[in-house]
Each structure stands twice: as C-alpha cells, then as structure tokens.
Amino acid sequence: MLARGAHHKLSPGKTGAHKLIFHIDMDAFFASVEVMCRPKLKGKPVIVSGKPAARSVVAAASYAAREYGIRSGMSTVEAFRRCPHVIAVSGSPGQYIYVSLELLRIYKEHSTIVEPYSIDEAFVDMTGTECTWENCKDVAGEIKAKIRKRFGPNLTASIGIGPNKLIAKMCGSMDKPDGVTVIRPGEFGGVFNGLAVSRMWGIGAKTEIALNLMGVATIGDLANFPVAMLRRRFGITGEVLHLMACGQDDTPVTPYFEGMPVKSMGHEHTLPEDTWDIMEAEKVLLRLCDQVARRMRKKQYLGNVISMRLRFADFDSISRQRKIKYYTDEERTLYKVARGLLHQYWRPGQAIRLVGVNCTGLIKVREWHQVDLFMQREEDAYRKLLSAIDAIRDKFGEHAITRARLITHDASGDIDDVPLPPGLSSSPFDMLRYQDADDHIHTGGK
C-alpha cells in the first residue's frame, strides 16, 4: 500500500522527539560521480543510462539535464527527445559503490550509528554525540567540507536534520542541491501541513489517489482526518499514515554493521527485444535463477517461496509465487518452480518484455535445513557440484563457469559471455540500494 520508505515502526505516544537524526542525500549521485571523474562534463546535461536502443532508463540526471525536464526513471529515448545533445554515460557501478563506502567512512567519523539507506543516502543518528540542535548546521557543514575535500567540488550532498528519520528524510529534499535544512521538534506541522500528501515520504501514487478521493489533499488534512476512517479504508496502514502526517516516527537508525534483515533475493532482466519465444524467456529465467541461488549460497540463505515475474510488451506485469515444502538455495529448484509458473501464466499472444525471479521466506542456513533422505545420495553429488562451481567463481569471478545452455554465439561465431555478474550487469540502474543491497538487482531498463 505504501511506497518505499513507509516501513515506519510507529507507535502512538512515542515521537522520538529527543533524537537528532541526519539524512544525507548525495545530489544526482551517479551523474555527479561521472562529472567528478571527467570535469569536462561539468555544467553539461549528463545522464547515466543504458543505450537508447537497449530500452534503458535514466538512472541519474545532472542538474543541467534536469533543466530539460529529464528525470530518473524516464526512458533514455525520451531523455534524448527532450535534450538531443544530452550526454549519456553508461556508468560504473563499481565506482559508485566505492564512493558510497568512502562516504560512509566520513559519516562514521561523526557517529557510530550510520544506516546506509541506499547507495546515495544514509541516516546518521547524532543523538548523544557532540552534535546538538544548536550546532547541527555547523556539523552538517563539516561533513560537507570533508566530502568536498575527499572528492572535490562536483560531489555535493543535501542534508536534512530532524528529530526522527521521517522528518530528516522529508526536510532533506527541501533545499537541493547542496543544502542543509533543519526542522526541530514541534516544527513539523508548520512546515509540512500545507504541502500535498504526495510530498510525504512513503506515499505512492495509488495511496495519494485514494486519499484525494477521501478529500485529503494536504499533509495537514491527513493529520486531522479521523483515524478510525483511515483505519477502515487502509487497515493498520491507516494509523501509520496518521502518525506520519503528524511527523511521528520511532524507526531506529540501524547501524550498517548490524546489517539489514534480508527478506528476499531476486533478479530481473529486461530483454534487449520483446520476445514471443518461451524458450528464450526460459533461458533468461535459468540465468536469473543461477544468479539468485549463487547469491543465496554466498550469503548463506535458504528460501521456500519462489516467485516469477513477467512484464509484457504493453507494460502489464504479473507476479506469481509458489511455496515449496522445504528450503533451498539451489538454482535447479528455483528454476523448476519458476519455469512451471512461467508456463502456467505466460500469454502466448503477448510478447514478453521483462523476466524476473525472486525468493522469499528466507532463513539463515544454520537455522534449518531439511534434507529429503531418499534424495540424499543425489543431493550429496549435486551439492558437491555446486560447491565446485562456487569455488571456481570465488577464485576466478562470476564469468568463469556457466551452464552450456546459457552460452550463445554472436554472428562471428564467437562465444558471448552471457551471464551478467550480480551488480555488474549491463546497466547499473535500479541496482545498488544498500537496504536490499544484495537482495534485488535489476538489469536492463524498465
């Protein structure tokens, strides 16, 4: 119901008003990193995206590109239509991750409680540090100065400071780029009540429409709307919406070293061209299952709910899942279930644009692993095979070994390197969110 970010753990009466939270958001991060490396690009319209022919989307747009109405998520073709001289850069995910980790080091100099929220955003809990409401703007200035010293003038951050994560996040976007905004306890209503509900963190388009239909247009309207009616319409989320509109949020800043609970692991891939060929979709599915299973083993997770996602040429999407009786981290099981779902739900008359696979119901390997005793011998042999494959990939990289079925040949007869390593896919977009850092990596455009 709520969009990303609306996972607030709220409870009435607890306002978190005594906390002092920074939300640090890098401005046009990917594009800025490119400008940092290639200063010639400064002031020019730059987008980080895939090739227009590959139906990619804009992952980041420089502020000069934004003047042409180019935004993240827009198709690259549309970006070129709006600004024919825009400079499209294919991007370097490894570089973005590296810079992001360096930024975390800077934040850690100010507080041990740093939560990477995405590759270019982090929350820092300054409560109990030398930072106070009186000097918080100076501390924000120090952080900015350190970023400038480390990365130069082309990488800037916007910092929001508030008594909880919700307020810090919301005020962080009020003065971009390179701004600092402080909202002290008790100031939330005065600043936000007159703004549209869509400006509230976590309110997606569907919720906004639903609220508008109820006569709720602004955040202030929502704060004053009867909670019982919100609960009737949205369930428990209704109460959360009310609390958010009042600027209340108890969600703790989770230090990066405690790790974020992984709830799912999945991959998606937009095909270079739409396909009617289910065998082609199967191949992509197999590759995705291989990648997901590999990451599950690496992270020592097992899962028992497997879902398959399809997006058709008309952008209609379906996602179907199946729960299995045991937990697995093997691609053959993921593939068997996902393939079954693919055959059950694909629409023969409709071309497929995107294929995805996801595994949920995750537990750590040490928690439980039920083995089918009758399959034990085969299981042992297969596990040995997987261990060998993992060992080869650990040593030589993800490309080092793959299934023969996934090898294709280009026009010259050369073997194409088919598998895209996690995180180093053909397109960097959508990937790289620390929160689900190793959980979801999407490749290709939307």
Place this chain on the structure above:
Amino acid sequence: MYADNFYGMDADAMIQDINESITVLIKFSGGHLDPLRFKWKNRVFDVDRVTGKWEEREGQFKLHHFAVITREEDYYELIYNTRTMDWLLSKTDLEG
C-alpha cells in the same frame, strides 16, 4: 576503437574503449597506489590528477580502476589487474 561509454553530440564527452596494455609508473604511499605517468603507443602521458579510484572483484583477485586527467586535460581510465599484474588503458576521451 569504438565509442561506447558515451553517446551524445559532445565531442569532448566522447569516450572510446581502448583496452590496450600499457606501462605505468606508480607511486606506493600510505597503503595507496597512484599512477604518475603511463606510456601508450610510444607516447608518455603525465598524470596531472587522479579524479576517481575504485575496485572491483574478479573472483579472489581485484581490479583497481583509476580515473585520471593528464596535463593535457584529457581523461583516461587505467586498470591494474592483481591476477595478471598488468595495467590496461581501458578508456579515454582523447579524440582519434
């Protein structure tokens, strides 16, 4: 060579993939590795500044990437491969 990384109308921004072995003079200091000068096609390029550094894993080995600007204000991306112990000129915005 073919333009791949950048595709816009701006010649200054045009990046070309090179992927050729090069010789690099480097400085080791404070646990860091910095290229000072490199030789490509019998021409020597002095690094004016390193504008970006990052690492990528290739199995148990690492690829160290360096974005550098030469004295002529041209952009180059150099990669040091810890497995082969070779340097590669990966990309440049140099025309021609």
